[in-house]
Amino acid sequence: MKKEKIESDASERSPASTRLHAIAAPTEPGAIGSTVRVEIDGRKVDVPQGTSILSAARGLGIRIPTLCYHEDLCIAGICRICLVEVEGHRTLEASCGYPITEPIRVHTHTRKVRQARRHVLDLLLSKHSGECYACVRNNNCELQALAKEYGVDMYRFGHPDRPLVSVDASSYSVVRDMNKCILCRRCVRTCIDLQEVGVLEAVSRGGETNIQTFKNHPLGEVICINCGQCINRCPTGALHANDPTDEIWAAIDDPTKHVVVQTAPSPRAAIGECFGLEPGHALTFELNSALRGCGFDKVFDTNFTADLTIIEEGTELLLRLHKALAQNDKSVALPQFTSCSPGWVKFLEHFYPDMMPNLSSAKSPQQMFGALIKTYYAKLNKIDPASIVTVALMPCSAKKFECNRPEMCSSGYKDVDYGLTTREMAKMISEGGIHLPDMAKSDFDDPFGTATGSGIIFGATGGVMEAALRSVIELVCGIRVEDIFANADIIPVRGFEGIRYAELKLPKVGEVPELLKDKVSDWKWLTDATLKVAICHGTANARKVLEDVKAGGRFSQCHFIEFMACPGGCLGGGGQPIPTSPEIRAARARAIYSEDKAYEVRKSHENPAIAALYKNFLTDGPCGKMSHKLLHTHYVARGKYIA
Numbered sequence: 001m002k003k004e005k006i007e008s009d010a011s012e013r014s015p016a017s018t019r020l021h022a023i024a025a026p027t028e029p030g031a032i033g034s035t036v037r038v039e040i041d042g043r044k045v046d047v048p049q050g051t052s053i054l055s056a057a058r059g060l061g062i063r064i065p066t067l068c069y070h071e072d073l074c075i076a077g078i079c080r081i082c083l084v085e086v087e088g089h090r091t092l093e094a095s096c097g098y099p100i101t102e103p104i105r106v107h108t109h110t111r112k113v114r115q116a117r118r119h120v121l122d123l124l125l126s127k128h129s130g131e132c133y134a135c136v137r138n139n140n141c142e143l144q145a146l147a148k149e150y151g152v153d154m155y156r157f158g159h160p161d162r163p164l165v166s167v168d169a170s171s172y173s174v175v176r177d178m179n180k181c182i183l184c185r186r187c188v189r190t191c192i193d194l195q196e197v198g199v200l201e202a203v204s205r206g207g208e209t210n211i212q213t214f215k216n217h218p219l220g221e222v223i224c225i226n227c228g229q230c231i232n233r234c235p236t237g238a239l240h241a242n243d244p245t246d247e248i249w250a251a252i253d254d255p256t257k258h259v260v261v262q263t264a265p266s267p268r269a270a271i272g273e274c275f276g277l278e279p280g281h282a283l284t285f286e287l288n289s290a291l292r293g294c295g296f297d298k299v300f301d302t303n304f305t306a307d308l309t310i311i312e313e314g315t316e317l318l319l320r321l322h323k324a325l326a327q328n329d330k331s332v333a334l335p336q337f338t339s340c341s342p343g344w345v346k347f348l349e350h351f352y353p354d355m356m357p358n359l360s361s362a363k364s365p366q367q368m369f370g371a372l373i374k375t376y377y378a379k380l381n382k383i384d385p386a387s388i389v390t391v392a393l394m395p396c397s398a399k400k401f402e403c404n405r406p407e408m409c410s411s412g413y414k415d416v417d418y419g420l421t422t423r424e425m426a427k428m429i430s431e432g433g434i435h436l437p438d439m440a441k442s443d444f445d446d447p448f449g450t451a452t453g454s455g456i457i458f459g460a461t462g463g464v465m466e467a468a469l470r471s472v473i474e475l476v477c478g479i480r481v482e483d484i485f486a487n488a489d490i491i492p493v494r495g496f497e498g499i500r501y502a503e504l505k506l507p508k509v510g511e512v513p514e515l516l517k518d519k520v521s522d523w524k525w526l527t528d529a530t531l532k533v534a535i536c537h538g539t540a541n542a543r544k545v546l547e548d549v550k551a552g553g554r555f556s557q558c559h560f561i562e563f564m565a566c567p568g569g570c571l572g573g574g575g576q577p578i579p580t581s582p583e584i585r586a587a588r589a590r591a592i593y594s595e596d597k598a599y600e601v602r603k604s605h606e607n608p609a610i611a612a613l614y615k616n617f618l619t620d621g622p623c624g625k626m627s628h629k630l631l632h633t634h635y636v637a638r639g640k641y642i643a
Contacts, residue, residue: 039105053095053106054082064108065117065146068184069096070233071581072567074193079124079184081146083116084108092116118150126157128236129164129179135237140578142235143182170220172242172404173397173574174228181211181238187230194567196540197347199224223350225539227343227565228397228421228574241397241575244418245428251389251417252295259389260298260377261291262305262369262448266395266459266570267422269591273577273584274426275436280587282595285441292442294432300448302392303455305365305372307604308613309340310454310467311515312631313362314604315622317560318472319519326525333357335534335549335558338464340364342402343565343574347539352546361632365458366392366399367408369448370415371630376617380447385411391418393425395459395573398565410630421575450609453488453595453602460589461537461569462493462500465562469493469504469533471605476523478510481603488602493533494593496568496586498541501554504531515605515614518621532557537564537572 035046040057047056052075057064067079077097084095087105092113095106107113124143132138160179168176183202188211191200199222203212213222231239251257265284272281288299317336323329339345339360348359363371369392374385392399396419402408403416420428429436443449454470457463469490473481481488484507492502509523534555536545542563548555555561566572568585571592601607618626 036100037103038100039103041106041108047100049101050099053084053086053093053098053100056100057084057095057106057108062108064095065149066096067142067146067182067235068186070186070189072194072233073186073189076185076189079182080120081117083113083120085110085113114150117146118152121147121150121152122156124182125152125155126159128182129160129162130177130237135180136240136243137237137578141237144236168218169242170218171224171226172220172401173226174219174224174231175240175242176219177238177240178211179238180236182236183209183211184235185211186233186235187211187239190230190233194540195225195227195229195538195565196543197223197225197227200230225343225346225350225565226398226401226574227539229566231397231574232572232576232578232580241421241424242400243424244400244420245424245431248389248391248418248420248428249431256387257389258297258383258387259295259391260300260373261296261391261393261420262300262302262366263287263291263393264302264365264395264459264570265306265456265592265595266573266576266588267393267425269459269571269588269595270395270576271422271426272437274423277437278587279584280591282591283436283439284595285443286436286439288444289439289442290429290432290434290436293434293439294428296391298445300369300373301444301451301455302365302369302394303451303458304448304607304609305368306455306458306467307452307607307610308368308631309362309365309458310464310471310604311610311622312368312627313338313360314468314472314475315516315519316360316362317468318476318516319623321559322520322525325529326520335555335561336360338560338562340458340464341398341564341566341570342396343398344539344542344563346398346401347542347565348546348563351543352550355546355549361628363408363631363633364399364402365455366394366419367402367415368631370403370408370417371411372448372613374411374413374415375630376613377447385413388413389418390416391420392416393420393422395422395570395576396566397421397574399575407633422573422577423575426577447609447612450607451599452604452607453597453599454604456592456596456599459570459592460494461564462495462535462562463569463592464564465493465533465535465560466490467604468560469531470603472531473504473506474603475513475516475605476510476526477506477508479508487597493535496537496582496589498536498538499545500535501558502533502535504533505529506531513605515621519623532559534558534561536561537569538567539565 034049036049038056043060064082067081068076075097077094082095083092085107086093163179165178188200192198251259268284269282272283291299320332324332337359370390373390378385399419403419408415454467470481506529509526545555571588572585
């Protein structure tokens with residue numbers, strides 16, 4: 001089969017100015033591609049014209065402190081912590097926003113520079129309310145670290161003795177404590193530029209400047225999509241996730257409660273960072289032991305319901321295609337959109353409600369798991385579902401909102417009781433006196449302990465699409481996906497480009513497998529078909545794709561599009577360890593794909609536990625009556641769902 005073509009439409013947002021390209025000899029100044037000589041702290045280097053002083057210094061391994069700067073965001077030049085001295089200039093310059101266009105000599109740690117940075121810190125602290133030891137970011141706060149570095153041992157310009165504004169905890173997902181805000185605008189730039197949601201903005205001027213929502217409404221009442229990307233880039237404790245750990249500890253300590261936890265692949269690939277490991281170390285099986293040590297009664301693998309999602313969502317796609325292609329039904333909503341990212345779902349509800357019919361009705365793996373635990377699992381183990389407490393370890397702050405949606409109770413109870421971020425789970429493990437990297441490895445519990453490599457890769461952008469294609473190709477073509485893609489690695493849908501497009505021509509059609517025989521009689525209507533797919537991560541990129549679909553562009557011709565709200569997909573979620581950067585997200589992706597390769601079974605439809613579930617419980621098969629009751633939602637009105 002001819003290799004699929006793939007085109008890149010956008011890159012994961014990372015300013016080019018953060019990259020240093022050293023060129024051997026400078027060319028004529030002003031020419032395209034020309035370089036310029038810069039001397040920083042006595043070290044010389046040639047850099048492309050327009051490179052910032054900060055970027056050039058980093059290329060030389062010279063550290064300049066920053067607060068408002070972030071690799072994912074546009075340049076702001078607000079905080080002035082990165083001030084440097086440029087010979088011949090009357091004032092100090094902000095290195096992050098100073099483009100090098102002519103040869104200059106720069107000094108990064110003169111007495112004048114040190115004093116200026118210290119004064120900036122003193123001024124920031126004069127309006128920074130609260131005590132570090134009671135802050136969620138204690139020992140992981142950029143302001144705290146700089147205060148230590150620059151020897152702050154007193155509040156030179158005073159310090160608020162009490163909070164000046166009330167804490168906004170109206171959102172299930174994100175808590176805002178503006179007493180700790182330093183006005184760096186990282187949250188504003190994240191929300192407006194990176195995600196194109198626009199919930200936050202800087203209002204007023206001078207000493208009256210503050211960060212507000214629209215008309216200063218509580219965060220839970222505005223169009224926040226709960227993605228938590230603002231949290232991941234906030235340098236202080238002004239933004240953090242709404243933490244339910246005290247309630248979970250209370251449930252664990254209650255002998256009348258049966259407390260179970262499911263863990264998603266992205267937290268397992270990142271939680272080691274909270275314990276001092278470099279990014280890229282998965283601690284999946286060590287985590288199982290740690291969670292039992294914390295007192296959880298059962299530890300389950302969310303990858304099980306990721307596999308289930310592939311079967312349900314894949315079947316839904318095939319049924320939509322059958323109606324459109326075989327029955328010529330013009331009312332079918334295509335392309336089908338993935339539905340496992342709750343931040344993306346909320347983005348669609350707020351900004352493109354007319355396109356809700358395109359959204360798959362399949363619930364996310366988290367919510368499918370909750371419904372099964374309080375029905376199938378409760379029945380198998382003769383446990384009263386009212387006594388079961390379900391906890392989901394997720395990379396995502398939006399999962400907290402998702403599990404609290406009123407329609408997520410198809411079991412007759414709240415399907416998932418609590419969503420925990422990676423950071424919060426790391427805190428619980430530490431509270432339990434456990435050092436995670438030192439734990440022995442142990443497996444997941446049955447009946448939800450069997451998963452595949454396809455479930456693992458859900459954590460990376462393109463992973464849902466790759467998992468779906470692995471199964472759809474085999475179910476439709478009747479051949480092994482390994483016969484088309486080496487080791488079942490569908491490389492064309494991998495990567496960190498913001499938007500990716502691929503076309504896959506089906507080499508043949510086979511017999512309809514037993515699992516789907518009551519849904520379609522044959523695959524003849526797919527003979528010589530070319531499957532057109534797209535992958536998109538970050539809601540700014542989602543907006544581009546959706547506008548293209550509305551305009552009848554190339555993406556409107558797609559059959560299936562994967563959307564993830566967060567840059568990098570789940571591995572870059574709003575509940576993941578801080579800090580984040582393109583390099584850190586890439587390292588987490590490598591951990592995820594490495595785990596995928598270690599699985600003996602790497603395709604969702606080959607998971608024996610999934611087959612047993614359909615045989616023993618979901619007896620009318622994928623997208624059947626029971627599946628629709630427990631595993632799907634149904635669009636009924638603008639922004640509203642029912643189970």
